[in-house]
Amino acid sequence: MAVGSGPSLRLRLAGTLAAVVLVNVALLAVLAWGIHTVLTIADVGTGTETGLVADLSASLPVVAGALVLAAILLVLAQARYGYRRVLASVDATPVSGDGDDPDGLTERVRRLALAADVPEPTVATVDAEDPNSFTVDDGRHATVVVTTGLLETLSDDELDAVLAHEIAHLVNRDATVATVVATISAISDSLFAREKRLGEWIRLLMAIGWHGSVIMLIVAGPVLLLCLAFVLVSGVARLVLAVNGICTGLHAQAREYAADSAAAELVGDPTALAAALETLDGDYPHEDARERDRDRLHASATLGIVPRSIRSVVPDAESESTKSSISQWLPSDDLYGGGWMNENFIVYRAFGRLGRALEWRPATHPPTEARIRRLIESAGDGRGSRVRSDGS
Template sequence: MSGRSRWSLRLRLVGTLTILVLVATGVLAVVAWALFAVASALGLTGSSAEAGTPLPLAGGTVVLAACLLLLVHGRYGYRRTLESVDARPVEDGDPHGLRERVRRFALAAGVEEPSVAVADTDEPTTFTVSNGTDATVVVTTGALETLSADELEAVLAHEVAHLANRDATVATVAATIGSISEGLFARERRLGEWIRFLLTIGSVTIVLALVAIPIVVLSAFYLLVSVLARTVLAINAISVGFHARAREYAADRAGAELVGDPAALASALQTLDGAGPPNEDARRRSHASATLGIVPYALGERTDADLLEESSLSRWIPDADSELDRAEFVAVLSRLFGRIGRALEWRPATHPPVEKRIERLRNMSRERVRTVETG
């Protein structure tokens, strides 16, 4: 990677960290404000609270807490990502020579040798996860079965290139920070279930007076959590998008230089892109394994605790293909609601188009051939 490209990537990574700190600061500030508002409403704050806390001190405390949150989250997110895909470390018995190949590329790139793990799943992909001190290259059994020897070699070089470019740690934090919005979406679903339950029992007139206040309070929290979850998701999308394309292009180029064969990496990308799930749900692509992967395939099954679960808010939106389409004016509203529902389930793109990556690598291969011929 050229010096200009290297500095461009590093500036993008710094920008990503800045955005993440702002996201964490905003989340903590909103949570602190909500807790203080509830405590004040219940009369739990003492007279000393009336004087208030100096704004600079309060702001500095929240920013420091946000930085600590990201630090802890980076350490925790590393382990959580590996556990979420059930990645098993490669120790004895390495028929594909993964450890030896990674060791060789790490030595050539001048970086500390990462661990290597295999995830037993059909999705053909690889990714590198790092917490700043430890790093692991994960390869799926689907990738081992799909890629040729030369393609596997090129893919491993691509993963080591992420470490050489020093983007793996920032990308890991950016990918796993989505768990904040993931947790908020899970709480949104629970609040939605409680609201529906109260509305159901409130349909009995005599009970309505008893549940009216809880419904109002839960609805207020529901809206707060929904807005906060989507705000975090949107800002995190900006942070991921700010560096994602640059980091993948940089790793493609550096990986091709490490393996010495850009065409092999181009072939690997084409193979992986064609062998993956034909209808991968966009919501699944926000999973850490998809965000970090050489191609955006999420590993593992959907669970109720995942961000990948359909948002409870979208359940309140009528489907655009419902029977309401019979009347023209209702059809317009139905299409509008359908668009809103799809917008609520929007997830950011985490990778540049595979076609563009392949074209860049093929151009790089042609340049190498011309250099050899003219040299």
């Protein structure tokens, strides 16, 4: 069956890879510049001439080429690392198909992969209540992951449509790029967790020092060091988040729309996937909206068929909260609604906007309603959002 991505998605994926390579080049260039600076200072300090500094300066084209090659190799390493980390973070268990596959996942995926003319991926399950699925690929190995909650929630036709969506990511060759971007997202998530811990230590030491000038002098040094570390980690975290936002914005929505379209063609029924998406989007077990958004940077949320992290039986402590530590120290504009400090008071409005900006996270998926609408339109059925695989 002829399914695949269009030129627009391929261009977006190429742009995403180029952006990741450029970021890696920049990081490696900073590292090389640091080494070059240290060697220069060493030459000046010792009064000796090693010749290495001069050689580096005279062969800039060679150094630039080496940086680009190293950056490409780093992307491959990121894909491999991301592949393993994502599977480990959700405690995914491979399905062998020898008696431990009551839902016939292996056979379903094998049939869809054969129809799509792609190598059969490994299938794994996660013991988690949240219904979701995703595909990871390191360029050599691919794994389709589904949760037990997904298997319990969807009908057979809807499950086939979801699995076809995951196979479509392999057809469109976007799973490897998405895995690399998800790795960047996970790094940002980890940095925000460390920022939060540093902020907690700073507040604790300042609270201890508040009880006396002598104690304040004792804790002043550690507080200063922690503040410097906080600024560094916070800056790097937001830089990584910005890179993640750019890379995600380049391809995320296009890749989901393309996978939806290819999946509908694979199963021959767009309404089955539309029904599955509506079920998955509305069947979130947590009532608090902030709870739903707290770990959007987790790789399983970036890669999932819906933007929701998979909470496995082995939770990731670093993903408990990505709320900015800085925003917790800023006054909220919601607190100043009366008197002269009303909502138009410019200082508190600015603080409120800054706090919200610090908690910004990139959108990893197009709106589910838009995806459902496109699928229904492709089926020539505009009756509404509540559709089922039997067309009712």
